[in-house]
Amino acid sequence: MERVRVTYRLACKTAEEARKKAEDICLEQTVEFPADLLPEPRTRFHENVIGRIEGAITAADGGETFLTTISYPVDATSCELTQFLNVLFGNISIKPGIRVDAFSVPRPLVSAMSAGPRFGIAGLRALLGVPERPLLLTALKPMGLSTAQLADLAHQFALGGIDIIKDDHGLSNQRWAPFEERVAACAAAVARANAITGRRCVYAPNVTAAPAECVRRARFARAHGAGALLVSPMLAGLGTMHELARDDSVGLPILAHPALLGTYVLAPGCGFSHAALFGSVLRLAGADVVIFPSWDGRFSFSREECRSIDASCKGTDGSSLPGVLPAFPSPAGGMTLEKIADMREVYLRDVAYLVGSGLFRAGPNIVDNCKLFLSMVQ
Amino acid sequence: MERVRVTYRLACKTAEEARKKAEDICLEQTVEFPADLLPEPRTRFHENVIGRIEGAITAADGGETFLTTISYPVDATSCELTQFLNVLFGNISIKPGIRVDAFSVPRPLVSAMSAGPRFGIAGLRALLGVPERPLLLTALKPMGLSTAQLADLAHQFALGGIDIIKDDHGLSNQRWAPFEERVAACAAAVARANAITGRRCVYAPNVTAAPAECVRRARFARAHGAGALLVSPMLAGLGTMHELARDDSVGLPILAHPALLGTYVLAPGCGFSHAALFGSVLRLAGADVVIFPSWDGRFSFSREECRSIDASCKGTDGSSLPGVLPAFPSPAGGMTLEKIADMREVYLRDVAYLVGSGLFRAGPNIVDNCKLFLSMVQ
Numbered sequence: 053m054e055r056v057r058v059t060y061r062l063a064c065k066t067a068e069e070a071r072k073k074a075e076d077i078c079l080e081q082t083v084e085f086p087a088d089l090l091p092e093p094r095t096r097f098h099e100n101v102i103g104r105i106e107g108a109i110t111a112a113d114g115g116e117t118f119l120t121t122i123s124y125p126v127d128a129t130s131c132e133l134t135q136f137l138n139v140l141f142g143n144i145s146i147k148p149g150i151r152v153d154a155f156s157v158p159r160p161l162v163s164a165m166s167a168g169p170r171f172g173i174a175g176l177r178a179l180l181g182v183p184e185r186p187l188l189l190t191a192l193k194p195m196g197l198s199t200a201q202l203a204d205l206a207h208q209f210a211l212g213g214i215d216i217i218k219d220d221h222g223l224s225n226q227r228w229a230p231f232e233e234r235v236a237a238c239a240a241a242v243a244r245a246n247a248i249t250g251r252r253c254v255y256a257p258n259v260t261a262a263p264a265e266c267v268r269r270a271r272f273a274r275a276h277g278a279g280a281l282l283v284s285p286m287l288a289g290l291g292t293m294h295e296l297a298r299d300d301s302v303g304l305p306i307l308a309h310p311a312l313l314g315t316y317v318l319a320p321g322c323g324f325s326h327a328a329l330f331g332s333v334l335r336l337a338g339a340d341v342v343i344f345p346s347w348d349g350r351f352s353f354s355r356e357e358c359r360s361i362d363a364s365c366k367g368t369d370g371s372s373l374p375g376v377l378p379a380f381p382s383p384a385g386g387m388t389l390e391k392i393a394d395m396r397e398v399y400l401r402d403v404a405y406l407v408g409s410g411l412f413r414a415g416p417n418i419v420d421n422c423k424l425f426l427s428m429v430q
Numbered sequence: 431m432e433r434v435r436v437t438y439r440l441a442c443k444t445a446e447e448a449r450k451k452a453e454d455i456c457l458e459q460t461v462e463f464p465a466d467l468l469p470e471p472r473t474r475f476h477e478n479v480i481g482r483i484e485g486a487i488t489a490a491d492g493g494e495t496f497l498t499t500i501s502y503p504v505d506a507t508s509c510e511l512t513q514f515l516n517v518l519f520g521n522i523s524i525k526p527g528i529r530v531d532a533f534s535v536p537r538p539l540v541s542a543m544s545a546g547p548r549f550g551i552a553g554l555r556a557l558l559g560v561p562e563r564p565l566l567l568t569a570l571k572p573m574g575l576s577t578a579q580l581a582d583l584a585h586q587f588a589l590g591g592i593d594i595i596k597d598d599h600g601l602s603n604q605r606w607a608p609f610e611e612r613v614a615a616c617a618a619a620v621a622r623a624n625a626i627t628g629r630r631c632v633y634a635p636n637v638t639a640a641p642a643e644c645v646r647r648a649r650f651a652r653a654h655g656a657g658a659l660l661v662s663p664m665l666a667g668l669g670t671m672h673e674l675a676r677d678d679s680v681g682l683p684i685l686a687h688p689a690l691l692g693t694y695v696l697a698p699g700c701g702f703s704h705a706a707l708f709g710s711v712l713r714l715a716g717a718d719v720v721i722f723p724s725w726d727g728r729f730s731f732s733r734e735e736c737r738s739i740d741a742s743c744k745g746t747d748g749s750s751l752p753g754v755l756p757a758f759p760s761p762a763g764g765m766t767l768e769k770i771a772d773m774r775e776v777y778l779r780d781v782a783y784l785v786g787s788g789l790f791r792a793g794p795n796i797v798d799n800c801k802l803f804l805s806m807v808q
Contacts, residue, residue, distance in 0.1 A: 128600070134665040262673050315697050
């Protein structure tokens, strides 16, 4: 039977050290038990349970790291996303110098986990009525505005031609704009604008919360006219986002926000590659749109790291997740209209540009600023 | 009104750079908006919404880092654990050189979030009938054993005097020992042993899964005689563990496992201090027992890092979480009986020693090995 395959980048000085580390991973991520203590027949564990080094261990980064591919039996994952992530990087997240570079999941496991986004790029384009051009996203902000002020902003954004208006990811249920009041008002404001423009702009409230409350908010949002959802999966739980994606009573596109995720990619030699985390993991967990900080903004990702996220979101990076739909990369984090020309070179047409504060700075009239934004991506 | 207070460790070269970084955090974690674009009256945002630098920014680590304390209004957290974590470290997890060193939460926010473990140290001692000595924990392993083999192991552990027998954290719902079958068999095996010994050993199955399934498994476990639960909060979601802790229909002590958490503490200059994450965050999220890799085992935490986790679990580290019960530190990750004397110097009596493979290696008879373990902590 096909196995899960993971390529790890190991910070090691010698090939011998890398091999020892790889052998340790094979045990640590499965039986978590010394090989010499395994019950007989031991071959049963080695064939059916324990990870296996596949092929050669190769030097990379000028000899400072080594790449090894380890395969795991599908059975070890229980065909559940949470246990899959545990096999991928659970205990070894606590061992220095191990980074998940890329991984592939066989088709039967993708199916059994019901992994992947519900809409993907083509589905979201159909929903929004935007067949070809980049999508325009913006955020309702700042935290501290009243519901009426946020709804007024949403109305202007929608009039100006934005495709998806999301809550700022910090808006949850604060007294300034409580969740239910805000969702009803902002969804109505967007609907009024759509009636004027004839367009299909959607409002994506932030439903991030503890799991049961998150699902409750998602259903409320659906019932009150929201057209998509914003979730911070590391706050709500990756499994929570995955449940929202699979829940037919919710049935809305999901935008994934990177709050609390950053450490996994920033930590040198630890965590995940940008592509593995933002593309592969978030896509498996149901994200239709993956928000991440693009280069040249308030954050530190490089152009090349962003390019790798783009490829991984679109499934063109060489990792194999058969049956998992591609997701929109959504570059954000201090993007402005001036940066679109440069971004276009990397993200091409299948991109959801998220410009937040930049839309406020572009000029005194929000509607005009949005129209300018739209004109730049036609 | 009292505010949340967070001490961040900033990797900066100069005090001036540290101040700019601190000012940026105040905005990034709340309004996520440039100060000069804030709507009027701006004082309203600065007083009620935005973070505030408290006191001096001081050099640390021989001038390589700076410590700053930033306070946030309780209102920004929506009085929800997920949004509290977002304010604490959401977006700035994606900015290099910022680490959460410690934090304090005012009592009304602790209450409003229903934060903290249900049992704590005293409650768990009462439940187990172990008033004073260290607790003895072990794990059912390796993955790949059948239900009957695991139940037999559980029986021997319980006969030998273990207090809490947990599933290995990799046991979820694999075909070798499916969850429901395993839980029923292992709980029954422990009950049979208790009938012989007159003790109150409990079995703690691993209920880590997507949120709804996790709650379902926890209720099944409760109904079938489990006496505690194992959860990996970073896999299941911190909010999921928090929901389990608050759920009266579950009502069992919770052991938190560090799978996938490691990167947050290993990343130099990023993430969380060991004390803030393992002690404060996991305790807020409902852990009665905090499992972590102790020094001198298979992992890399130092003796001093473990000492800081111990203090934070017990609430003696200077951070203030009023009303949150202390939790047992549970040193693990390659501990053996030979290491207990050394560990005792740090963890004293309020500790839950977790010895897994070490109990298999100590001698041919598991029951005798457990009795030896017990004799060492009397």
